[in-house]
Amino acid sequence: DIVMTQSPLSLYVTPGEPASISCRSSQSLLHRNGYNHLHWYLQKPGQSPQLLIYLGSDRASGVPDRFSGSGSGTDFTLRISRVEAEDFGVYYCMQGLQTPRYTFGQGTKLAIK
Amino acid sequence: EVQVLESGGGLVQPGGSLRLSCAVSGFSISGYVMNWVRQAPGKGLEWVAGLSGGGVVTDYADSVKGRFTISKDNSKNNLDLQMNNLRAEDTAVYYCAFQDIAVTSVGVGADDYWGQGALVTVSS
Numbered sequence: 001d002i003v004m005t006q007s008p009l010s011l012y013v014t015p016g017e018p019a020s021i022s023c024r025s026s027q028s029l030l031h032r033n034g035y036n037h038l039h040w041y042l043q044k045p046g047q048s049p050q051l052l053i054y055l056g057s058d059r060a061s062g063v064p065d066r067f068s069g070s071g072s073g074t075d076f077t078l079r080i081s082r083v084e085a086e087d088f089g090v091y092y093c094m095q096g097l098q099t100p101r102y103t104f105g106q107g108t109k110l111a112i113k
Numbered sequence: 114e115v116q117v118l119e120s121g122g123g124l125v126q127p128g129g130s131l132r133l134s135c136a137v138s139g140f141s142i143s144g145y146v147m148n149w150v151r152q153a154p155g156k157g158l159e160w161v162a163g164l165s166g167g168g169v170v171t172d173y174a175d176s177v178k179g180r181f182t183i184s185k186d187n188s189k190n191n192l193d194l195q196m197n198n199l200r201a202e203d204t205a206v207y208y209c210a211f212q213d214i215a216v217t218s219v220g221v222g223a224d225d226y227w228g229q230g231a232l233v234t235v236s237s
Contacts, residue, residue, distance in 0.1 A: 033216045035216055035221065037214070039214075039223075041158075043158070048208055048227035048228065048229060048230060049150075049158065049208070049210075049227060050225075050227075051223060051225040054214055054221075054223040054225075055214065055216070055221055055223075058221055058223070060223055060225065061223075090157070092157065092158055094158075096146075096212070096214060099146050099163070099165060099166075100146050100147070100148060100163025100164055100165050100170060100171070100172050101160070101163055101172045102148060102150075102160040102163060103160060104150075104157060104158040104159065104160060105157075106157050107157040107158070
């Protein structure tokens with residue numbers, strides 16, 4: 001099984017400041033189609049997870065451009081250029097390479113400083 | 114409008130059974146990768162079971178293999194999870210999730226839909 005490891009597990013940020021979350025996989029997520037099958041989700045309290053970034057760096061429909069994803073192979077990063085109040089919650093990376101056998105990272109809680 | 118409505122959660126005794134169902138409207142589930150994901154109280158997301166886009170391949174987390182069965186009904190646009198021999202550690206909110214990540218010659222796209230979650234509590 002592919003193991004996903006996120007860091008940090010909690011992050012305290014002042015609104016307006018940037019934030020960055022790292023995700024590492026135990027094996028490369030680069031598919032033969034040339035894309036990394038790494039996706040980022042945000043789960044707000046009491047809600048279902050929502051897709052933010054797919055294939056490592058593509059923003060899902062409706063996601064603000066302050067969110068960006070980067071990385072390849074086994075190392076990935078989610079960046080928020082300026083954190084807003086609506087961005088607080090728990091962020092998860094998820095590998096989709098071994099469809100339908102997905103794996104999530106432990107989650108990173110983004111909280112107000 | 115897309116709607117994904119889960120039903121079937123509740124309280125069950127250890128060793129008992131429960132069937133979760135996801136009723137979908139607004140898109141056809143055929144062609145989507147379909148999954149059940151759970152979240153124990155205060156914990157992170159855990160993938161439980163999955164069904165490939167063609168509906169041919171199924172897979173299960175080791176913790177539920179042999180006890181849970183994922184199935185779909187394309188005609189009803191439903192996804193189900195039959196859970197048998199339930200244990201206390203199966204207590205969680207269960208989400209159904211549908212994903213279509215498309216990579217084509219003209220670009221990429223993603224459709225991703227989740228249910229609202231169904232609470233399953235296993236306790237005597």
